[in-house]
Each structure stands twice: as structure tokens, then as C-alpha cells.
Amino acid sequence: MVQLKGFAKLTNVDEAFSTFLSKFKLKRLGTVEVPLKMALERVTAENVVADYDLPPFDRSAVDGYAVRAQDTFEASQSSLKTLQLVQKRRIGKNETVRIWTGNMLPKGADAVIMLEYTKLLQGEIEVWTPITTGENVSKKGEDVEKGEVAIEAGTRLKPQHIGLLAALGVTKPKVVKKPKVAVLSTGNELVEVGHKPKLNQMVDVNRLILSSMCLEIGAEPLDLGIAQDSINEIDAKIRIGVERADAIITTGGTSVGCADLVPEAVNQIGTPGVVVHGIAMRPGMPTALAVLAEKPIFVLSGNPVAAMIGFEVFARPILHKLLGVRNDLRPSVRAKLTRRVPSALGRQVFLRVCVFEREGELLAEPVRIKGSGVLTTMTEANGYVIIPKEREGIDENETVQVYLFDKLRREECV
Amino acid sequence: MVQLKGFAKLTNVDEAFSTFLSKFKLKRLGTVEVPLKMALERVTAENVVADYDLPPFDRSAVDGYAVRAQDTFEASQSSLKTLQLVQKRRIGKNETVRIWTGNMLPKGADAVIMLEYTKLLQGEIEVWTPITTGENVSKKGEDVEKGEVAIEAGTRLKPQHIGLLAALGVTKPKVVKKPKVAVLSTGNELVEVGHKPKLNQMVDVNRLILSSMCLEIGAEPLDLGIAQDSINEIDAKIRIGVERADAIITTGGTSVGCADLVPEAVNQIGTPGVVVHGIAMRPGMPTALAVLAEKPIFVLSGNPVAAMIGFEVFARPILHKLLGVRNDLRPSVRAKLTRRVPSALGRQVFLRVCVFEREGELLAEPVRIKGSGVLTTMTEANGYVIIPKEREGIDENETVQVYLFDKLRREECV
Numbered sequence: 001m002v003q004l005k006g007f008a009k010l011t012n013v014d015e016a017f018s019t020f021l022s023k024f025k026l027k028r029l030g031t032v033e034v035p036l037k038m039a040l041e042r043v044t045a046e047n048v049v050a051d052y053d054l055p056p057f058d059r060s061a062v063d064g065y066a067v068r069a070q071d072t073f074e075a076s077q078s079s080l081k082t083l084q085l086v087q088k089r090r091i092g093k094n095e096t097v098r099i100w101t102g103n104m105l106p107k108g109a110d111a112v113i114m115l116e117y118t119k120l121l122q123g124e125i126e127v128w129t130p131i132t133t134g135e136n137v138s139k140k141g142e143d144v145e146k147g148e149v150a151i152e153a154g155t156r157l158k159p160q161h162i163g164l165l166a167a168l169g170v171t172k173p174k175v176v177k178k179p180k181v182a183v184l185s186t187g188n189e190l191v192e193v194g195h196k197p198k199l200n201q202m203v204d205v206n207r208l209i210l211s212s213m214c215l216e217i218g219a220e221p222l223d224l225g226i227a228q229d230s231i232n233e234i235d236a237k238i239r240i241g242v243e244r245a246d247a248i249i250t251t252g253g254t255s256v257g258c259a260d261l262v263p264e265a266v267n268q269i270g271t272p273g274v275v276v277h278g279i280a281m282r283p284g285m286p287t288a289l290a291v292l293a294e295k296p297i298f299v300l301s302g303n304p305v306a307a308m309i310g311f312e313v314f315a316r317p318i319l320h321k322l323l324g325v326r327n328d329l330r331p332s333v334r335a336k337l338t339r340r341v342p343s344a345l346g347r348q349v350f351l352r353v354c355v356f357e358r359e360g361e362l363l364a365e366p367v368r369i370k371g372s373g374v375l376t377t378m379t380e381a382n383g384y385v386i387i388p389k390e391r392e393g394i395d396e397n398e399t400v401q402v403y404l405f406d407k408l409r410r411e412e413c414v
Numbered sequence: 415m416v417q418l419k420g421f422a423k424l425t426n427v428d429e430a431f432s433t434f435l436s437k438f439k440l441k442r443l444g445t446v447e448v449p450l451k452m453a454l455e456r457v458t459a460e461n462v463v464a465d466y467d468l469p470p471f472d473r474s475a476v477d478g479y480a481v482r483a484q485d486t487f488e489a490s491q492s493s494l495k496t497l498q499l500v501q502k503r504r505i506g507k508n509e510t511v512r513i514w515t516g517n518m519l520p521k522g523a524d525a526v527i528m529l530e531y532t533k534l535l536q537g538e539i540e541v542w543t544p545i546t547t548g549e550n551v552s553k554k555g556e557d558v559e560k561g562e563v564a565i566e567a568g569t570r571l572k573p574q575h576i577g578l579l580a581a582l583g584v585t586k587p588k589v590v591k592k593p594k595v596a597v598l599s600t601g602n603e604l605v606e607v608g609h610k611p612k613l614n615q616m617v618d619v620n621r622l623i624l625s626s627m628c629l630e631i632g633a634e635p636l637d638l639g640i641a642q643d644s645i646n647e648i649d650a651k652i653r654i655g656v657e658r659a660d661a662i663i664t665t666g667g668t669s670v671g672c673a674d675l676v677p678e679a680v681n682q683i684g685t686p687g688v689v690v691h692g693i694a695m696r697p698g699m700p701t702a703l704a705v706l707a708e709k710p711i712f713v714l715s716g717n718p719v720a721a722m723i724g725f726e727v728f729a730r731p732i733l734h735k736l737l738g739v740r741n742d743l744r745p746s747v748r749a750k751l752t753r754r755v756p757s758a759l760g761r762q763v764f765l766r767v768c769v770f771e772r773e774g775e776l777l778a779e780p781v782r783i784k785g786s787g788v789l790t791t792m793t794e795a796n797g798y799v800i801i802p803k804e805r806e807g808i809d810e811n812e813t814v815q816v817y818l819f820d821k822l823r824r825e826e827c828v
Contacts (some may be wrong), residue, residue: 036607040626057613061717070615101716102603102616143788151793158820159626160792163619163718167789171608189516192587193450199471202516205577212454212573244735303475304577327821331745374557375581378574379565407741 007278010285012389013313013348016276018290020255020314023275024296028324029179030244034170036165039157041218042175043323048151050168053141056181058105062136065096065118065125066109069133081127085120096125105137112136144168154326156218181214182241183207184224186234186253186262187302192226205375206251206307210300210335213311219247219319228388229253232304234265242269242292246322249315262299266290274299282347284310304375309350309384312405330403335362337385344395351394352381354413355402365413366404380413382406421692424699426803427727427762430690432470434703434728435691438710442738443593443660447586450579452570455632456589457737462565464582465553472519476550479510479532479539480523483547495541499534510539519551526550558582568740570632593736595628595729596655597621598638600648600667601716606640619667620721620791624714627725633661633733643667648679656683656706660736663729666716674684676713694803700725718789723764723798726819727790744817749776751799751814753818756807763809766795768827769816777815779827794827796820 011019018342031045060066067083071094083096090107091097097106105112110133117261119126143164144150150168151161157173165173168406190204191197195197204226211221222245227233234253254263267273270292277288283306288299296318320328335355343349353364367381383402387394394400425433426737445459474480481497489495496659497510504521511520519526525545533540557578558564564582565575571587579587604618605611618640625635634658640648648667655662667676680700681687684706691702691713697720702713710732714724734742749769757763767778781795797816808814 008472036622037625040629056611080610101601102601103614106442138788145792146520150790156821158793159623160722160789162626163623164789164793166607166619166622167617169617187516189514192582193580196583197470200517203581204635205580205581208450209573209577211451212576215454216573308574327824329822329824331822333745333747355760374552375574375578376557376564380579404745407570408743409743410741410743411560 001307007285010278010280011276012280015291016279017314017317019276020291020296023272024291024294026318026321028053028294031174031178032177034175035172036162036170039165039173039175040159042157042173043218043325044151044153044155044157044161045174045176045324046153048168048170048173050144050146050148050150052169053146054143054150054167055140057137057140059138060099060101060103060105060112060136061102061138062112062114064112064114066091066099066105066112067096067127067131068093068108069111069131069135072111072113072127072130075130078129082121082124083127085123087127110134110137131413140378149374152326154324156325156327159265159329162392165353171344176322176324178215179219179247179319180222180245181219181319181356181391182222182224182245182248182288183214184227184234184237184241184250185251186227186229188229190252191227193381197211206300208251208302209304209308210249210311212318213308214249217316217319218323228299229261231265234261235269238262238265238269238292238297241297242295243293247295247315247319248297249300249311250297251300262290263290266297266299279346281309281313282344282349284313284350285347287314289314305352305378312384313350330405332383332401332403333362333408334399335364335402337396337398338363338365339393340393340396341366341387343387343391346389346394348389349387351385351387352377353383353385353400353402354381354409355383355404356409356413358412362408364400379396382409421699423692424692424694424760425825426694430703431728431731433690434705437686438708438719440710440732440735443591443736445588448589449799450576450584452800453576453579453587453589454573456571456587457632457739458567458569458571459588459590459738460567461563462563462579462582462584462587464558464560464562464581467560468557468564468581469552469554471554473552474513474515474517474519474526474550476526476528477514477551478526478550480505480513481510481541481545482507483525483549486541486544488529489541489544491542496535496538497541499537499539503518512550522550524551533630534623546626566740568738570739590736590738592627592688593633593661593733594659595633595733596626596636596637596638596659596662598641598648598655598662598664600641600643600664602643604640604666612623613690620716620718621821622716623718623722624663624665624725627722627730628663628733630729631733632737643675645675645679645682648675649683652679652683652706652711652810654710656709659709661729661733661797662706662711663707663714663725664711665714667713675759677702677704680706680711681712694761695723695727696758696763698727698764699748699761701728703728719766719792722792726798727764729782744819746797746817747776747822748813749778749816751808751810751812752779754807754810755780755801757801757805759806760803762803763801765799765801766791767797767799767814767816768795768823769797769818770823770825770827772826776822778814796823
């Protein structure tokens, strides 16, 4: 039986997500033009359609001689073929024109023979290799044809996309604005990063972690600071977030203890307010999802690891939708679990693992299980496995799908 | 037989790399301190050793009551246990203290029972569940012990590392300086991005692509512009690069045609100059590797795709060494090739593929083969397969290792 731990009911992860999505209109953010040098990792706001063929004409891919391929068909080491070197816009039978990489092919030519395969004589060249039609020629429109969609909307721009945009003459691509995400920590026990905590105090690491996670996916964190455990203070900070940001993330104050103030503050601000509270997941059970003014609010646990998993499961996909990203799949690999791991029936468990290769096989070592506040379980892991709520555990040597949030290890994880 | 195409000899990729490395002292760059908010994706310059235990004392992981676990062992739904609520620094038998998340455990206590599992009466609490020693307690040093290496040198900082640094009181981690990489394009045919090329001209996309690849791994590109096909002009630009940057990348002017000027310019500047020229790889055969003033120079092809592969194979690992990155593995997956691909015996071939999942199986679709100047072969691919020089091809359904440079596709690649 699911242990409810003070929540009237725990909602399954998928159901929580779909309930949440049904409570507001999730629209992709607006568009902004950025210079190509600033465009890396930005997300295209619309399909990029080619204004012209790329290449714009048949062009040589090498330095050499433009020829009619058929004139070389008989050439061999033992039977050299001689072509007449001309300077014309159109070549005829047994004629050739000197050509450089990128140059337009003269009319009549349909192939280019590389310099190295020729010998230059007086007004002639010698050829000893037959070449095929089209060889060393970049055909007009071979890369992209005029009117073709070269890059689809929702593409995260990698160097190759930036190169293609430049080739197509798009110097300021339209990309989606960065979502502004207000990040608030709550708790009387918290002190700012850089301050030495007294007894009964803790450094507020969550705000920095969650802000970094925003930066990682191309969102812009807006720092709301720390709120004390006071409904009024939390209320005031969340209002600022709702006014200035596209999404709000809070951390702390979601347990059902006396300090369960964030959901209350959200609900006193407006409707629909909290739409899910208490989710059948581990870590992250006390996560709540809320909506105010058509903006998503992620009310995450105060435990750093639970907060990170809550971000991963709920905030990341929503922020990707605000960004209009077509493909937000994490890199994932299949690996064999190195030892049996028990799980919590009725909870979707996010098991942190460290994946490494041994003798050509990928192995996933579960990171030693500790509290959800233990950050080293995240720094020692490079990915996570989702254990469905119907399972009581995963067996040793069972193959699992691992979603990677860091690099595969070169060495064994211990 | 390997077709030499004008090079006296083609060097194998591995040999080229080790020859190159033997010609200069490759030292990790210096150190700089950056605030945590700027530290994402930077590389740690030294081991981060914990100055104190984390947590610094046994602390509660939940809101509840600190207890001696043994006092609860007999508790059950049918046999409630009553504990006396006290306010002391040390608890005795059958005593308990109210405690909040993050608070230090009172002496004598060894577990915390969650609020939800208790009922508060007048000066007492009722408990109906036994709890085990250590439950809901974050033990002193459980996350990191004083003196322990919390984060190793050469780690690329992810959000979880940044959180751990903050928790350890490290607000300005020492990270490795960003390598400055001078990027030069050469060729009379080139025009700047944003200019409309005339006939026989091309937009210089390579400099932008290579600069973006530098940014992607955390290096800082230094723009040397375009040099005309003139040894003096190339010479002057490369000298600037050698003076100001930690590494130099050039593109164009490496074929053995008349415009093979970059290697000549490098060699006239100093020794050892070009140490490898002509590599048994495809694309990227005319790549040269050079050294001046103990700085690596990557003389890459003028074809964008060949230049990207040249960067991947030679510049990326060297820049990672300048950065001191411990683990520069790309994410990689095993996938089945969807169709047979012929290869060039004697050449290490970098086959671009698009990996997608069908019915739980990863498939790698070779991107339609075109010239190495065709950028869409890179934008349509999300990874590459290395075909060893001993192979004449890869068979349909053969399992290959794919190194990913973009996300896995949700939909089939076509």
C-alpha cells in the first residue's frame, strides 16, 4: 500500500503532468532576432526557407580542370588523353578550362578533374584517369534547393546549423525569446551562498542549482532571493515572479508540516492556484504544480536532489515547450544494472546511476543510496533510470534505459 | 592501393595525432577564479577539498520529532507509544524534541520521526510506527567528509557541482582559463558572412562554424578574418594568432593545388612548422598539423564538413587538454546501420548518420552521400561512425558505435 505521508492522495507522475497542462494555455514565447555569433544553442522560431539554391550554380569542389566527363572515358595509364586548355565560357569536345574550388562550371562541362591527376603541357593537359559525370562537382541546389525548408522551427542551433544559415544569407535568424524563470527559495534556516551558516542554518544551494539548470537549457533565471517562512513574504515574492517572469520555481516549504506555506501563498494569490500537490514519485513526493495568470509554478521540495528531479520531470519539459523545442530528448543509453535495487511500489522512482563501459559493455552502477539531500549522489551519477511505480525493484544485470545528465565515464564508477 | 592524390604519403589518423603531440609540450592553461553564477560548464583547475564535514553535524532531513529509535521499536497501530515532548539539548529515554528540516539533532537522539506519523497531545506525542536508527537523519559528513576530494580537477561543472561547491563554501572556484583560439579563413573566393557573393565567390561559413565549435567546448574564438591567397597575408595573420592565442585554426588553402599556401606560410614563420600534411581520412584528407612557438596549429580543409571533422578529430581533443578536461567523451550509442555503406580502404572514414529509435531499437541511417562541402549532411545527421581504414564498408544491420553531436531523433530519419 502506498504510504500517504500526510497527503490525502498522491498523484501519478503522468497524471500530474497532464492535469497541470490542462489548467493553462502553454504558448511558445515570442521571437527575437540575434546575430549568428550569438545564436549558438538558441532555438529557431520559424522554418528557415532557402531564398536561393545552395550552391547557386554547378560549382567545382576542387582545384583542377573542368571537362566533359565523356572525353576522359578512354584515358588510362597506358593511353593518355590530351585535352586542349581554353579560356571560354563554354567548352566543346576535348576542351578543358582551368577551375578553382568554388568556381562556376563553364557551360558544356559536367565534371572536374583534380589538378593532381593531370599534367600541364604547352596549352594542353594530359589525363590518365577516366572520371565519371558529376565528379568533383557540387550541383546547383545539391545542398539546399530554393524554397526548401533548410532548418525547421524548433531546432536548437548547433555549429552546423549556424554555418548553413550563413550560407543561406540569414545573418540574424529569428529565435525564440529566452524564458524568464523566477527562482525563489523559502525557509527560515537558509542563508545566502557565501555566508557561513550558524548552527541550525543551511546554505541555500537550491536557488543556485535551479538557476543553473535554467541556464543549461537556455532560460534566463530571475533571482527572487530567499523568503522567510511567512505567507505574506512568500506571497509578495511570488507576485513579483508572476508579474515579471514566464514561469516560477520555488523550493522549500512544500512538506505537510507547519512550514507548508508556498501552496497556501499561491492559493491566496489567485486561481486556479495549486492544481496538484503530492506526487507518487521518489524523490520529490511533496512537489506541487500550480498556475497563476496562465503561468506555470513549480513548487519543488527543499531537498536539493528532490528539487533537481522535480525540475527535470516537470519544469524542463514545460520550459522546452515555452522555447518551442521540437526535440528535447536527453541523450540516453541502455546499460546493465550492476546490482539489484529495491524500489517503492506505487512510486515512480528516479534512480541515480553512474554509467561506464567495461569490456565493450555499458554498465550502470546505482549510486549508493542516501537521503535526497545528498548532493554527491548527483555529482557521482551521470544519469538516472526511471523505475515504474508497478515495479518493486530492478534485478542485477537487468538492462535499463539511462537518461544522461553528464558524460559517460572513462573509468569504472566505484 | 591508397590513392595518394598529390601527397607523397598519407599518415594514419592515430599516427598523425601522436606525431603531432610529440612535437610540443601541451600544457594545461592557467587558472582563474569565477563566481559560481558564471561557473556553469567551466572546468575545475584543481581538486576541491572539503574544508568541513557536509553536513557539519547530524541534522534532520524532515520536519518532525527527534527520538531515540529504540523507544519506537514496540510502537504499532494497535499499541501506540507515547513520548514526552521536552526542550533540551540532550534527550533521554522516551523523550523527544520538536525538530525542523536542517536542524541539528539533540544529543541522545539518533532518528527523526516525521510529523505525519505522530499525533501531538498535551506535552506528549503519540507514535504508531517503529523507525530505524538513523532514519530521516543526514549524518555528519554523509555527503562529504572534511578533507575529502568533493570534486576532482578537470571536472566540467554542472548544476549539481555548483550546488556542491556552494554547500562547501566555495563561492569562487578555481577554473581553467578559456583557451583562446585564433580562427583564420583563406581564399580569394571568400566573402564575409552577410555579403552577397558574386559569381565565383562564396560566403565564408567555415570561420563561423569553427568559432561556434570553439564556443561549444568553452574556448574563446579570436577572429583573424579572411586572408587572400597570398603567402605574405597568411603569414602576417598566423603570426598574430601565434602571438595572441593558445591555438590557431586555419581553413582553406591546404590542397596540393596552386593555392596550397597555408603550410608554406607556416613553414616560413618558424620551426617545427608543419609536422603532418595529408592524412588517411575522409573527409579531411588535406588536413595539416603544425606547431609554432609551442602552439598547435590546425590547418583544416576549406570544405566545411571536412573542416568540422578535422576539428572534431584533432582540435577538440587538444583544446580539451588545454582545458584540462578529465573526460572528453562524446555521448555515444550503439545502433544498427540501416543499409550497407561502402568505404575507402586505407582511409579512416567518418560516416555521418542519423540515429533514431524504432520499436525500442536504435537505428543509424547513413546520411545520403554528397560532397564534403554539403552542410546539410551535417544538419541532417546527429552523429558519426568511424569506419576503420582496414574495412571496405559496413554491412546492413551491422551494429556500430555512433558518436553523437546532436540529439537523438524522436521521429525516423528520412
